[in-house]
Amino acid sequence: EAQVTQNPRYLITVTGKKLTVTCSQNMNHEYMSWYRQDPGLGLRQIYYSMNVEVTDKGDVPEGYKVSRKEKRNFPLILESPSPNQTSLYFCASSANRDIQYFGAGTRLSVL
Amino acid sequence: GQQLNQSPQSMFIQEGEDVSMNCTSSSIFNTWLWYKQDPGEGPVLLIALYKAGELTSNGRLTAQFGITRKDSFLNISASIPSDVGIYFCAGPVGNQFYFGTGTSLTVIP
Numbered sequence: 001e002a003q004v005t006q007n008p009r010y011l012i013t014v015t016g017k018k019l020t021v022t023c024s025q026n027m028n029h030e031y032m033s034w035y036r037q038d039p040g041l042g043l044r045q046i047y048y049s050m051n052v053e054v055t056d057k058g059d060v061p062e063g064y065k066v067s068r069k070e071k072r073n074f075p076l077i078l079e080s081p082s083p084n085q086t087s088l089y090f091c092a093s094s095a096n097r098d099i100q101y102f103g104a105g106t107r108l109s110v111l
Numbered sequence: 112g113q114q115l116n117q118s119p120q121s122m123f124i125q126e127g128e129d130v131s132m133n134c135t136s137s138s139i140f141n142t143w144l145w146y147k148q149d150p151g152e153g154p155v156l157l158i159a160l161y162k163a164g165e166l167t168s169n170g171r172l173t174a175q176f177g178i179t180r181k182d183s184f185l186n187i188s189a190s191i192p193s194d195v196g197i198y199f200c201a202g203p204v205g206n207q208f209y210f211g212t213g214t215s216l217t218v219i220p
Binding site for chain 1: 112115117120142144151152153154155156159199201203206207208209210211212213
């Protein structure tokens with residue numbers, strides 16, 4: 001079954017404690033992306049990757065890092081999380097950037 | 112970044128009613144996409160539009176690519192309870208991807 005898998009689904013952490021949210025897709029897609037969703041703001045793109053070892057900033061990259069060492073994986077790293085990064089995060093992948101397939105989301109709370 | 116404004120922000124309708132929502136941008140888009148997000152899940156693509164003026168249907172859903180390329184519209188006919196969710200317009204600009212602010216739909220049985 002074609003899917004985008006994010007882990008964990010829920011995460012509660014404290015300010016400053018590094019964390020990684022994993023994302024994996026099995027569709028051999030080149031384009032992958034991370035979004036955060038906040039009430040009233042829709043989804044905003046954090047980082048995207050056009051292919052292996054090619055990543056670029058989206059609209060809200062501050063406080064986040066990503067890596068794309070393999071085509072299927074695109075982890076999101078928060079080196080020093082802060083409360084304003086409390087949000088719902090989505091990973092997505094696409095063959096052509098336009099039509100994106102989303103994971104089920106990771107709800108992060110930073111205390 | 113790009114701003115995609117959707118209206119209305121929320122809608123409460125009776126089952127069986129038709130629904131209209133729209134999305135406007137300050138910039139031109141060459142592709143418009145409409146996604147639906149069910150509670151607790153990620154967005155799922157409903158309709159993709161690639162040409163100005165294009166009208167595309169998917170079952171009870173019909174979307175239009177505005178002539179100015181700065182807007183798009185989504186209509187849902189004869190709403191049913193499973194239409195509940197948040198509807199987003201979206202589109203790419205260069206290699207980035209932008210989503211609208213969303214329209215939350217509640218269908219009252």
